[in-house]
Structure formats: structure tokens, C-alpha cells
Amino acid sequence: MALQDIYRTSLALHTDLYQLTMAYGYWRNGMAERESVFHLYFRKHPFEGGYTVAAGLEHAVQYLQQLTFTDDDLLYLGSLKGSQGQPLFETAFLDYLRQMEFSCDVDAIPEGTVVFPSEPLIRVRGPLLQAQLIETPLLNIINFETLIATKAARIKEAAKGDQVIEFGMRRAQGIDGALSATRAAYIGGADATSNLLAGQLYDIPVRGTHAHSWVQAFDSEEEAFEAYGQAFPKDTVFLVDTYDTVEGVKKGIEVAKKLQPQGFVFGGIRLDSGDLTYLSQQARKLLDEAGFAQTSIVASNDLDEHLITHLKQEGAKIDVWGIGTKMITAYDQPALGGVYKLAAIKAETGDWKYKIKLSEQLVKTSNPGMLQVRRFYNQERNLADMIYNELEPLPDQVQVVHPLDSTRRKSITSDTAYRDLLISVFTKGKLVYTLPDLQSIKSNTKQEISRLHESIRRYVNPHSYPAGLEEKLHQHKMEMILTLRGTK
């Protein structure tokens, strides 16, 4: 299901005003059709982590496929006025937008791939006006979904094989903050969600327990459990902490024993407050003693990868993790700072002119060219990633230069296996990529993360994976920086 089907309207105006004012400017200057190359990338892993999981491409594709200005969109743009009351856009420009058909080449790294700073997740090549216009929505989609997929991957990693259920909708940032995030969380590692719309639209398994209000609605906890158990006799989970957790577990056990002759299956209990280590140990003991060794213990309450790790180290007996706020909002880092930068433009002569955006900080200076990412690997591991310029020939023996410290280099022998990560998604505006189904994206993530060394996956001071610039690209970038600073 496409985003437009959910919102039931065109998303062409889902962008910043300045994209349209620049578009108008390019059109007036005869630059609208100038061929250009832009890259979407981030500069730093979120959560102080050592890797990032790419996500959001499917929604980006859907947005691009339907990029047309409707009559209503154009009417609105035509109604916009400048400070002197003059129309912002002239009619001939609006007519240009009316007939505009998306005609860029788009290359992208598939969802579920692990990615590193400065690597283009999306590369757009095509008419300047179009390639510029799509900056904001692409960033809006990719930044958010990549962030949440990465958070979910970290949480799943901490859970060490236990089930993780995403419970975040109520604390998410608005409707799409729940829907897109649920899909991204599933890509990253969540096993199921409580979000029914996401279940319906994306075929994500849905799961849940019950709320405290269910227990409060009855005169006693026993009555509440019995009524729920009768309504759902298979795999029922009782929330046991409404009044007193240990007493709640005991009552759950009594009700389960009472309903057992009717074929009741005691699926689990959920703990949602208090000391989760102590209470899960107590609950496990009581359940085991009562013959419910198979009954799971679900825990929720503001959990994230760090708390899960602590609870496991403390010896908590938790089998299933219900994670809401901290996953769905990427609580400790609510935005990924991905950017979209112009890297090359064709001169009137037909030659490419490379472009960079300078910054005081090297990490913020963009990379020139039409970039591709080459991943070198052996049977077990990914070895290094190299960003290179596809418009220039590569030497036989390549060197990867650390993006921030050019004295750190890695030579790659010419027999090393590799694959290029950016693949063709649109050619001249035509979709040429078959969007993978969500299950294969999810298993891709798992496989990708398993190929990273543990030191890169840890939460505290992770090792940095060798990802850098191909030596000639690095040299070219340095020359451009020196020229632009007037020191060459």
C-alpha cells in the first residue's frame, strides 16, 4: 500500500517552500533541465553506535512514482503571494510543473543494508529542477525510517534472541510517526507489533496482552483474569502488576489452574512496573513451581537496549520484551541528520563540473562526483567500504582513505570479493527495481548485521568499521577544498 493511499492525496507539496522557489529560479534561468547529481547520506551513526540500518526506500519509491502536481496543488501554488502582494510564481512556471514528468535516474542502497557515514543511501541524477525538488521528502522519509530501523536493530541485539514486540503507537510522533516507524522497527528487528494498521498494511504479525484498565474494570483481579482467559483461552497473557505484582502472579496461576480443564493455555504474564529483575525471578519461581514452566514472562516499562542489557546481566527471567516509547521515537536521538548535497552538474559543454559544499569541519564537507559504494568482503565478514566516483576510472589496486584522517589507509588486494551497494531503482524516471517484500528486507538486516564484527556492534565506544574514500576521490576532494579556500 502506497503512502498516498493512506493519506489519499498527492504528496507533491510535501516539501519545503524553498524547493519550489529554487525550482522557479532554475526554470527562469534556463537551468531546469541541467543534468545534475545529488547524494543523500548521513555523517554520523545515531545513538553513538557503530552501524546504521538503511530503511525507507519503499516509501521513497512510492513518493517518486507519483510525483505529479495536481490541479489543487497548482491552484495553491498560484495563490501564494510575496511580501508586496505579488504572485510568487508565474503561470507559465505552473504550467511547466503541470506537465513535468519525473525523469531522473535514482540509485539506492536496498533497505536492511548496514551503512556507514558519508555513503550515499540514495543517488539522484537528472534535471536539476527535479533532482532538487525531491530533497526534503527524501530526507523526511529516509532519515526517520533509517533511524528507527537502527534503534530496533540495537534493541533486538540486546534481547539476544528473545522476542521483541513493538508497543509504541501511543507515544509515537503522530500517525505516520507510528506507521512508518512500525515498519522500520520490523525491518530492524522487532518481531511483532501492537499496531493493527501496520499489521493490515504491511502484513506484520500483531500481538498484545491487555491493559491495566481491563483489571480495574472488574471487582477483583481474579475475575478480570478469568473473564479474559475465557474470552481468549489459548496463549493468554495476564498483566499482573495492577495492584501487587507477586500477588497478581499468584492469582494468575490460580485462574490458569481453574481454567486448565477447559483447555486453557497459560501463555504468559506481563510485568510493567517495579524491579523487573526481582519480580521476574519471583514470577518464574512461582510459575515453575505451579507447573507452568512454559509460561512466558513479558516485560515492558520504558525499556531500551541499555536497560535490556542491564536486566539480562542482573539475571532477569524475561522471555519477551514489549518496547514502546524508546524504540518508536528513537528517544535518545530523535532525528538522524542525513543531508542531500549537490555533487556534480553538467556544464553547457557537456562536461561534468564537480561540486562540494565546504565546511570548517571536514566531516561536513561533501564529496564530489557521481558516487558509488563498493563493499569488500570475505566469507564471514564485510572487510571495508569504499566510496568512489563512477565517472572516473579506478586503479587496479585501490586504497581506502579514512574520511577524517588521511594518514589512515587500507589497501585492498585486487582479488578481494566485492559488490557495489547502490543499485538502479529508476532509469529516466521509470521504475526498474522490484521492491523486495518486507520479510526478505527483514532477513537481509539480520544477515547484514551478522557480518559485522562484535566490536562494531557493541553500544559503548564501538570500533569504527573501515569505510572511506577511494584514494583518487580523496585527493580530488582535497584539491577542490584547497582551490575553494584560495590556497592553491
Ligand SMILES: Nc1ncnc2c1ncn2[C@@H]1O[C@H](COP(=O)(O)OP(=O)(O)OP(=O)(O)O)[C@@H](O)[C@H]1O
Ligand atoms: N532491575 C532493574 N534494573 C534497572 N532498571 C530497572 C529495573 N527494573 C525496572 N527498571 C526500570 O526502571 C525504570 C523505573 O521503573 P519503576 O517501575 O520503578 O517506575 P515507574 O515506571 O514509575 O513505575 P510505575 O509504573 O509503577 O509508576 C523503568 O524504566 C524500568 O524499566
Ligand SMILES: O=P(O)(O)OC[C@H]1O[C@H](OP(=O)(O)OP(=O)(O)O)[C@H](O)[C@@H]1O
Ligand atoms: O513503556 P513503553 O516502552 O513506552 O511501552 C508501552 C507502554 O504503554 C503501556 O503503558 P500505559 O500506561 O500507557 O498503559 P497500560 O495500562 O496498558 O499499562 C504499556 O503498559 C507500556 O508500559
Ligand SMILES: O=C(O)c1cccnc1
Ligand atoms: O498489548 C500490550 O500489552 C500493549 C499494547 C500497547 C502498549 N502497551 C502494551
